[in-house]
Amino acid sequence: MSDPASSSAQPRPFPYKPLDTARREIRLAYIAPAPQDAPIVCNLIHASLNSDVQYLALSYVWGDPSRTLPIQLDGHTFQVTENLEAALRHVRLISTSRTFWIDAVCINQTDIAERNQQVELMGTIYESAVQVQVWLGLASGSGPGILEAVDRLGQKIIEVGLDQLLVEQPASETTERLIAVIAAEFGQRYANGVWLEELKEIFDRPWWSRVWVQQEFALAKAAYFVCGPTSVHWRFLDMVIIALHYLDSDTTFAFSSHDDKRNIRDDQGNIISLRFQHENQWPLDLFTLVFQHGKLRDLKATDPRDHVFGFLGLADDAYGFRPDYSMEVPPELPPFSEEDPKVLPVPGTCFGTVQQFDTAERLSFSKLFQSSRLDVLLQSCENLLGEAQDYVAMTRKSSPTAESPRFEGSKPIWRTLVLDRNIIFSTPEQRANSETYRRFLVLSKGSEYLPEDYMPSVDEHTRRMKYTTALLKTMKKILNHRQIFRSSAGHLCIGPETVEPGDKLCILTGAEVPFILRNDGDRYVLVGEAYVDGCMDGEILAQGLKSEVFDLY
Numbered sequence: 388m389s390d391p392a393s394s395s396a397q398p399r400p401f402p403y404k405p406l407d408t409a410r411r412e413i414r415l416a417y418i419a420p421a422p423q424d425a426p427i428v429c430n431l432i433h434a435s436l437n438s439d440v441q442y443l444a445l446s447y448v449w450g451d452p453s454r455t456l457p458i459q460l461d462g463h464t465f466q467v468t469e470n471l472e473a474a475l476r477h478v479r480l481i482s483t484s485r486t487f488w489i490d491a492v493c494i495n496q497t498d499i500a501e502r503n504q505q506v507e508l509m510g511t512i513y514e515s516a517v518q519v520q521v522w523l524g525l526a527s528g529s530g531p532g533i534l535e536a537v538d539r540l541g542q543k544i545i546e547v548g549l550d551q552l553l554v555e556q557p558a559s560e561t562t563e564r565l566i567a568v569i570a571a572e573f574g575q576r577y578a579n580g581v582w583l584e585e586l587k588e589i590f591d592r593p594w595w596s597r598v599w600v601q602q603e604f605a606l607a608k609a610a611y612f613v614c615g616p617t618s619v620h621w622r623f624l625d626m627v628i629i630a631l632h633y634l635d636s637d638t639t640f641a642f643s644s645h646d647d648k649r650n651i652r653d654d655q656g657n658i659i660s661l662r663f664q665h666e667n668q669w670p671l672d673l674f675t676l677v678f679q680h681g682k683l684r685d686l687k688a689t690d691p692r693d694h695v696f697g698f699l700g701l702a703d704d705a706y707g708f709r710p711d712y713s714m715e716v717p718p719e720l721p722p723f724s725e726e727d728p729k730v731l732p733v734p735g736t737c738f739g740t741v742q743q744f745d746t747a748e749r750l751s752f753s754k755l756f757q758s759s760r761l762d763v764l765l766q767s768c769e770n771l772l773g774e775a776q777d778y779v780a781m782t783r784k785s786s787p788t789a790e791s792p793r794f795e796g797s798k799p800i801w802r803t804l805v806l807d808r809n810i811i812f813s814t815p816e817q818r819a820n821s822e823t824y825r826r827f828l829v830l831s832k833g834s835e836y837l838p839e840d841y842m843p844s845v846d847e848h849t850r851r852m853k854y855t856t857a858l859l860k861t862m863k864k865i866l867n868h869r870q871i872f873r874s875s876a877g878h879l880c881i882g883p884e885t886v887e888p889g890d891k892l893c894i895l896t897g898a899e900v901p902f903i904l905r906n907d908g909d910r911y912v913l914v915g916e917a918y919v920d921g922c923m924d925g926e927i928l929a930q931g932l933k934s935e936v937f938d939l940y
Contacts, residue, residue, distance in 0.1 A: 401465055403495040404433070408504055411436040413512060414493040416460075418475065418485045427458040427475050429465075429492065436511055444488045444516035446603040446610075447474050448524075448593045449689075460492065467491055474522040477613060487520075488512055499712050506710045510606055510700020519607035521600070523592050526615025533585040534617040540572045540630075541623025550626060553633045565630055586627075589614065595658065598681055598688040598697035605662040606700060625659050665701060668867045670883065672916040673702035674898055678731060678939070679913050704900065704916070730910065730940045735895040737935065738927045739874040741888050741903070801827040803871065803879045806918045810861040826858040878922060883915035890914055893937065894927050901927075910938045 406412040412433050419428040434440040450470035457464045458472065467475070471491055479485065494505045505512075513519060544550055547568065552561045573582040594600055604610055610621040661680065664671060676698040680686075688694050696710040807819045810826070828836040834847045842850045870884045874892055882903050891904045891911075901922060903914040 400497060401460065401463060401495075403431075403498070403501075406433065406501065406504075407435075411508060411511075413488060413505065413508065415440070415442050416487050416489050416492045418479050418487060420480050420482050420484050422481055423476050423479070427472065427479065429458060429460050429475075431461055431493070432486075436508065436515060440515075441517055442486045442488055443478075444513050444519045444603070444607075445474060445478065445522060446513075446519050446594070446600050446607075447471060447522035448597055448600075449491065465492070470522075470524065473525055474613075477616060478520055478522070488516065502712050503710050506696055506712075507699070510602060513603045513700070514606040514608070516607065518609045518611065519603060520618070521594065521604060521610060521612045521621075523589065523594050523612055523614045526617070527588070533582075533589055534612065534614050534619050536572055536582070537586075537627050538617075538619040538623050540569065541619070541626035543568050543572065544626045544630060545623075550629075553626075553629050562634065565633065569630070593687075596685070596687050598686045598693050601658055601661055601680070601686070602698060602700045604658060605665045607662075621659070621662075628659060661701070668863070670703055670867070670869055670915070671701050672704050672900070673698060673708070674895075674900075674902065675913060675915055676702055730938050732936050732938050733895050734934055734936050735893045735898075735902075736927065736932045737891045737893050738901075738922070738930070738932055739876045739878070739892045741880075741882075741886055741890040741892065742873045742875050800879065803881055803918060803920050804866065805858070805861055806881065807920070807923060808861070810857045823858070826855050830855045830858060874919060879920045880917055882917040886914055886917075892917060892919060895937070904937055904939070910940050913939050 403414075406414070412435050414431045415434050417430045417432055419430070421428065434442070448470060450468040452468060454469045455466040456469055456472040458467055458475065459465070468491070471489070475489075478487065490505075495501045544553070544565075547564070549561065549565055549568065552558070553565070569582070570577045576582045576585070604621070607621075611618045612621060612624055657680070673695070677695055681694055681698065686694070688697060690712075692710070692712065692714070699705045699708060699710065702708075801824060802819050804827075805819055805823060809817055809820055810823055825836060825838075829851055834851045837850055837854055841854055845853075866881065868884050869881050870886065872880050872882065872886060874880055880892070886903055887905065889906075891906065893902050893904050895902055901917045901919050903917050904911040905914050
């Protein structure tokens with residue numbers, strides 16, 4: 388998908404049948420088999436995301452909406468862009484039908500209410516597809532040839548075990564082996580540098596720079612890149628990008644003559660890195676995705692609202708955020724610096740810094756959540772809670788809210804470890820409540836805190852595991868790659884595990900959560916969002932602290 392808010396001009400409105408939103412229905416395009424040069428014939432079917440429906444999803448760029456070609460859809464002539472028409476010809480099979488989700492065909496683009504509802508499901512649509520096919524466009528010049536070479540090279544790197552060595556520090560022996568594998572694949576094209584020109588042609592294609600494709604690729608169970616008649620598994624393409632990074636980091640390899648190809652290693656590495664972060668459950672907040680991953684990389688979108696909507700499926704903090712294409716677009720988006728288009732001046736307030744801590748006090752959650760077994764997590768969490776309570780006890784200043792709990796038994800430690808979120812979704816409350824606290828008691832202190840009527844017929848260990856499952860899963864999702872620390876004002880906090888002493892805790896204008904900034908000369912690097920116990924409801928703003936402008940880059 389590229390720009391769901393856009394729509395190609397149709398001769399007359401296509402007679403879409405309404406979707407059942409209660410069943411989370413989507414439309415799927417059944418593509419009839421035919422030779423490549425035959426007319427394209429599709430039929431629409433309705434399917435519920437609540438059921439086990441099998442389909443592929445197409446990730447592509449719409450292209451010029453004024454340049455269209457006809458296909459047959461449910462017996463009607465339906466106009467699609469030239470790029471989509473080409474994609475349909477190449478993903479269609481000769482003798483077997485295929486079922487795809489394709490935004491321009493499966494969403495009624497003239498119905499704003501439907502667009503809003505379907506865009507809200509976009510993350511689930513791509514995540515549920517058995518495969519995502521990334522259409523890079525028609526083959527031109529060396530297009531198909533280079534993808535075939537990338538496919539073979541990526542497989543060879545893995546086959547000879549170089550994939551494990553490329554993530555380590557550069558070594559001359561590894562570099563020599565890698566160069567030998569590349570040279571054997573590309574031959575004379577390696578010797579004269581043509582192979583890099585060919586890669587650049589693939590990586591310069593518009594798909595890489597669009598907002599929507601970021602989450603489409605990151606969420607895919609399996610993804611294949613398609614250029615003309617050739618397709619390659621994303622993992623093999625990733626291997627080639629990693630190899631280029633490795634060669635670039637080895638000072639003994641003369642890569643400087645190819646500085647104009649640097650985007651091959653950086654821009655494409657970013658989108659694959661985003662997939663890696665999602666797969667490994669790294670925390671991804673909407674602000675960072677929009678500004679650091681999207682805006683600062685100058686990703687493109689036809690509709691400015693898509694700079695936000697396009698990341699909703701990836702953001703951990705997008706609960707309750709619903710896309711609305713009927714809302715008015717602001718006359719101006721936040722202005723970037725005229726001197727440096729990569730710098731965004733953002734007003735805000737600093738209310739403290741990350742407190743200096745010893746290595747022993749650095750409580751990171753990454754190792755805790757390496758296991759997927761609930762019983763192992765249960766034991767790990769018991770240990771963590773003991774350490775965390777000791778950590779709070781040695782903090783000179785307790786959380787400002789510790790003496791004014793919302794209900795009896797409230798403590799900052801358990802609120803902090805779930806980011807003050809309600810893990811019992813059957814209750815209407817959004818904040819951590821007494822049910823959350825009870826589960827912490829069961830988790831940290833034992834089965835004696837279980838409700839008497841909770842699964843009385845099973846053994847005590849099973850009761851305890853079942854009762855704390857929601858808590859464990861919540862902690863695994865929202866705390867992975869985060870760590871606990873305290874602020875200079877004594878607040879108990881959780882932030883990215885990359886946080887360092889001296890980083891600033893700030894409230895940025897328009898943001899709903901605090902952020903951590905790191906000073907870098909006269910500018911700031913956005914480290915990430917933070918949970919600061921006692922400062923999540925605007926308490927800091929009431930203190931009348933001085934406002935300033937932070938130049939983010």
